[in-house]
Amino acid sequence: MKWFVSLANRINISIAAVLSLLLFLLILNINDSITSFSNKEQKNVREQFSEFLNSALAPLLFNQDYASLVERMNQLIKDHPGLDHIEVLNIDNRRIAHVDNPGKDTQEPHNGTQFAQIELRLADELVGHLVYSLSLQQYGKLKQELRQEMVFLTTLAILLTIILTTLLMGFLTKGLRKLTHASQKMLNGDYQSPIPFLGHDEIGRLGQSFDELRESIQRRTHLLELEQSRMESLLNTMNVGILFENSDDLIEYHNQTFFDIWRLNPSISIYHQPLENVLKRSPLKVLSEQKIDARQVGERRYECQLSDGRVILQTQMDVEEKQTGGGNLWVFEDITQRKELEEELTTLATYDPLTGLNNRHGFKQQIFRMASFAKRRNQLLALLFFDLDEFKLINDTFGHARGDETLILVANTMRTHIRKEEWLFRLGGDEFALLSIVSDQQEAEFLAERIINALANTTHQFGSQQLRITTSIGISFYPHPSADPEMLPSHADIAMYEAKDRGKNTYTVYNPRSSRLDREMARLSWAESINKALNQHKIELHFQGVYHIHDQKLGHLEALVRIRDEENKLVHPNEFIPIAEKNGQIVEIDRYVIHRSIEMLAQNPNIPDIAINLSGRSFDDVSLPDYIAKMIAFYQVKPQRLLFELTETETVADIQDASQFIDALHDIGCTVCLDDFGTGFASFAYLKHLKVDVLKIDGTFIQNLDTSMENRLFVESMVTVAKGLGKRTIAEFIESEAILETCRELGVDMGQGYYLDKPQKMHPSLGNISSELHWEET
Structure with a gap:
């Protein structure tokens, strides 16, 4: 009908x-x-x-x-x-x-x-x-x-x-028939044809409203098409593959990157096909698939190893839509480079780049694993802690590069004299550690003698001189007398220094009744003195200027820590900083310097920016970045006015934590400088992983820069690399006009040293601002 x-x-x-x-x-x-x-x-x-x-x-x-x-x-x-x-x-x-x-x-x-x-x-x-x-x-x-x-x-x-x-209805409904025809055209997607004038009656007004609706739909359709075009362009330029399945698990949309990732023929159509069938048409095969943890509810993530060597991260997310019944959103990401970088970072985090040995980070992990194993087997875990006798003399006399060669030689020698179940580590500088499961003390002593003899038979040629390498070894055991694995390193350290006291090139087993403990007690006394200095406000800040090389104008100040003893005499940092770093007090000292520096910047916004040296122990203080951010917010100081200096040795020793710490400082808005850069010269490998802003070239390369061609080549290389990576450079230990001029020739950005400025408590650029702080932890 x-x-x-x-x-x-x-x-x-x-x-x-x-x-x-x-x-x-x-x-x-x-x-x-x-x-x-x-x-x-x-x-x-x-x-x-x-x-x-x-x-x-x-x-x-x-x-x-x-x-x-x-x-x-x-x-x-x-x-x-x-x-x-x-x-x-x-x-x-x-x-x-x-x-x-x-x-x-x-x-x-x-x-x-x-x-x-x-x-x-x-x-x-x-x-x-x-x-x-x-x-x-x-x-x-x-x-x-x-x-x-x-x-x-x-x-x-x-x-x-x-x-x-019928005739009358035909006449009266003529306008309605035209509207019906127009609506049918709109239904077919034709929004271009206007609706003709239908008079001034109700049908005419309805036709006018209908035409306005047509124009509105036309405009919105145009905007939607434009937005869709932009969205498709955006999705096609993304480096991840996007694919959407409807509620029937059939493909409704995909971008070009999906085809690129799976090497699909661009001429084929995959719409309204199951994803499983489409992937079968790819020339690539999935060699393995591993499910990984989801980041949110309704998400499933898989890592797929493809036959061409790439690793693809597949993320499947549920999409709920009331109108269509929902479906699945798939995201395909080629994470091959990321995985390679993660593996590289993991390697850098656990291995020493200079020697290829496990580093301090790996040592901390392994010591607990081996302690647990030894306790289950009713055996002893022996820690042999040793460094090279007179290694500082080699560095100071022949330079850090020859020192690095010596460390590499020692590491290679040690590799040939240890068993596969023994673990060798370089902890930093010339400090090494060896972990071994032994049945008794005699077995560990035999191992120590083997190391001493192996190194004693190793010589290193320094020009016309041949130097024999000697070492002092301290041995500690778990579970006796060290009942806690954490105490093994400190006990072995005490035994090592006792071996040095005995004339070096020997070993000593840790003895709880050793006289060396008395000296450690003296070190504890120093710790108490540091506490008093903090509590009685006997910590002072002295400032040394850092100047622009090209015009010798002051750029910023470096804050240097000093302590006054019981007789109100200044104590050099070399006497208390190592102790503070060993017992953790350096973290509190760092906070003092940070607090006082920010307070000074708030008191007078016209003073120069301030650089603050941070200890490597700060990497372990996860709350320090929050503390810095709170201080900056409290005193309303621009974070760009703070520059934090991190020593290269400590940064490289724990690169993973250091990298996270640097990122946290950047998130606050502060500048980060890598101090003592070039001391190991393996540091170039880390620059792509450490997002520092400034490189401070170690003073050993600057002191005789005007006369040493070797140092000149090193500094020139450092400056070239730094500029290529968009980083500024600072030269320390500028002590003459000739060195300053050479730095200028080589393109060094800034410099500091006694020729330019000496550390002063009341630096002229500070005006009458005091560097003292009556400070309480905030």
Whole structure:
């Protein structure tokens, strides 16, 4: 019944139905009126005819002129075709005469024939009775004709109404048909064709609103297409593959990078296909798949090793959409370089780059593993702690480069004299450690003798001189007498220094009753002195200027720590800093310097920026970056005015923690400088991992820079690398005009040294600001 869908057809049918019902009711009413009128007319005819018959026949009956009576009755039937039968009765109802219409069948009367009996009176005197039958068929025919005429007129009216209504509806709904056509075009995506003017009536206003809606949809569609184009361009330029599956696990979208990662043929279409089938079309094979921890609910992550050597990180995320039922969002990322970098960082974090041995970080991990193993096996864990005798003399006399060669030689020699189950470490500088599981003390002593003899038979050529390498070894054991694995290094350290006291090139086993402990107690006394200096405000800050090389203008100040002893004399940092670093007090000293420096910058914003030296122990203080940030926020100092200097040796010794610490300082907004750069010269390998801003070239390369071609080459290389990496350089120990001029020639950015400025408590650039602080931990 598609024709019934049309609004005009429904209106036409509705009007025709209503009109037909009204006309039907009208016909019923008119029919009742015709019937009532017909009955009334028949009654009148009967009454008039009865009076006529009475006047015609009553006198003849009264006079008993029966012959005339019959003749008169025949004449009446002849004159009145509708009169079928006449019968005259006397007063006693006895028939006197009767006459029938010869053309009618009186036995079977016609429809419409009515019988009547009346009294025949003459002057109100009853003379007899009359019975007659009168045919009223003409009235029935008339009534039938009227009814037929009404049906014809009604049908004609309905047809005319339908025709006129159809024409009228066609005219009135012309605008609606145009709107329907326009909406169908919009449904097909055609928003360009405007809707024609439809008049000023309601349909016209509807058409105008519809056209405004079309224009709005057209604009929004254009914006959406533009946004979609931008989004597709963005997704296609991303270095990760993006793919979306619908609720039926069929592909709805992918970017170009997805094809690139899986080396898929760009000419194929993968829409509305399962991802599993698509990956089968890739020329690459998944060699292994490892599930890794998700970062959020509804996420699944896998690392896939591909046949071409790459590692792909697949992340699958649930997408919930009420309209579409949701689906899955897949992100494919090539993490090959990241994995290689992580492996490299892991290697750098646990291995010493100079010697290739395990470093201090690896030592801390391994000592606990081996202690646990030894305790389970009811054996001893022996720690042999040793350094090279007179190694400082080699560095100072022949330079750090030759010192590094010596350390490499020692490491290579040691590798050939240890067993595969023994672990050798370089802890920093010339300090080495060897961990070994032994059955008794004698086995460890035998190992120590083997090391001493191996190194004693190793010589190193220094120009025309040959130097023999000697070492002093301290041995400690777990679980006895060191009940705690953490105490092994300090006990071995005490034993090592006792071996040096005995003349070096020997070994000593840790003895809790050793006199060396007395000296360690003295060191503890120093720790108490440092505590007093902190509590009694006997720590001072002295400042040395750092100047721009090209114009010798002051760039910033370096804060240097000094302590006054009981006699109020200044103690050189070399006397208390090593002790403070060993017992952890250096962290509190660092906080003091940070607090005071920030306070001074807040007191006078016009003073130069301040550089602060931080100990390597600060890397272990995870709360220090927060402390710095709080101090900066409290005093409202710009973080860019603080430069933190980290020594290269300590940074390289624990590169992973150092890198995180540097990132934290950068997040605050501070500048970071790598101090004593070049001391190991293996440090170039770390520059791509350490995001420092400034390199401070170690003073050993600067002191005779104007006369040493070797130092000049080293410094020139350092400056070239630093500039290539976008880092500034500072030269320390500038002690003459010639050294300053050479630094200028080589392109060094800044410098400090006694030629430019000496450390001073009241530096001229500070004005009258005091460097003292009545300080409490915040």
